[in-house]
Amino acid sequence: MMRRDECLKTLARHVTDADIVLPVYSTAFDWIDIRPHPLNYLSHGAMGLASSHALGLALGRPDKRVIVLDGDGSLLMNLGSLVTIGEVAPPNLYHFVCENGTYEANGGHPIPGRGNVAFAGFARSAGYRAVHEFADLKNFDQQIGAVLAEPGPVFIDLKIVSGGPQERDYSRIHGPQVRKAFREALAAR
Amino acid sequence: MQVGTSAEAATLHGERVIREIKASGIEFVISVPDITTSEGLLRPLAHETTPRLIRICKEDEGVGICAGLAYTGKRALLLIQQTGMLDSINAIRGVAVEYSLPICMMVGLLEKEPGVPPRQSKRYGVRIVEPILDAMGIPYHEIEGDADLGRIKPAIDEAYAGSHPVVLLIGRRPS
DSSP: OEEHHHHHHHHHTTOOTTOEEEEOHHHHHHHHHHSOOTTBOOOOOSTTTHHHHHHHHHHHOTTSOEEEEEEHHHHHHTTHHHHHHHHHOOTTEEEEEEEOSEEGGGTOEEOTTTTTOOHHHHHHHHTOSEEEEEOOHHHHHHHHHHHTTSOSOEEEEEEEEOOSOOOOOTHHHHOHHHHHHHHHHHHHO | OOOSSSHHHHOOOHHHHHHHHHHTTEEEEEEOOOTTTIIIIIHHHHTOSSSEEEEOSSHHHHHHHHHHHHHTTOEEEEEEEHHHHHHTHHHIIIIIIITTOOOEEEEEOTTOOTTSOGGGOSOHHHHTHHHHHHHHTOOEEEEOSGGGGGGHHHHHHHHHHHTOOEEEEEOSOOO
């Protein structure tokens, strides 16, 4: 298992200024402190829709890498998106799931099928071009650069544990200023 | 709204609806099949290269996809059934309404009686649609016949100009 914040710091070293990143819930609060950037797309509503927003962005901006940092609970709410993404097959979409086995943002209750569900298997069956799993930070650090150079859609299952307590100011995710900043940054790039 | 009083009101030609969709600058149609629009709209759209058809598993996915596309400046239409719209209320609430995004939905009204306004339908699942949209503050337009085709492009243009959702209710099977 990797600490999520350490994992995200490693990933951040490989994310460029041109990339769009969609972090979800608890991951979002870690990510916006680790890599504050106007091309962080934070407002995806609820109920697991981040991967669908990511598909729309990937279709509309094929010149950009679109990186979604999903949660395992979130992905379970929108499993069909794996099949849709597999069929559309956008080469610029990188779908990470931070798997900690809990609905962390809603009290830390276990997800159904915790420890038994194979998210990588779902993605493979849905038709993602490449699927990876990482549970070791050193291994992740060594390989993530090459993974982000593969043609998408690529699915990456990160076996993580929370990095600790968070300050969750949801206006940093849902506030209109966040969407305005993203809209302007995307139009400018 | 009075309907069913002329030949124009009594017929809805699918190819004319598609012409209006194209004239509205729609580049992507995102869809779960709906029996009302299946033959007259979805099947012919599947043979088009523009707009590009994206088949999805569940309607709320489409709300997210349309949102992402909207940020990139691409116009999209979510072609679904009212049952799918009702299933996606939370996504529409959060993404389309509260984030003020131009999510344009073309919604087939399953089992609505042709020529009967949705609020007067004998079907509960049809009658409740417009009151729910009213409660959510979402503008909508009834597309019952060819006489209503002129509503499509202005509705979509206005949704993008004002960055708000809109629903186009398809009240009969397009021929």
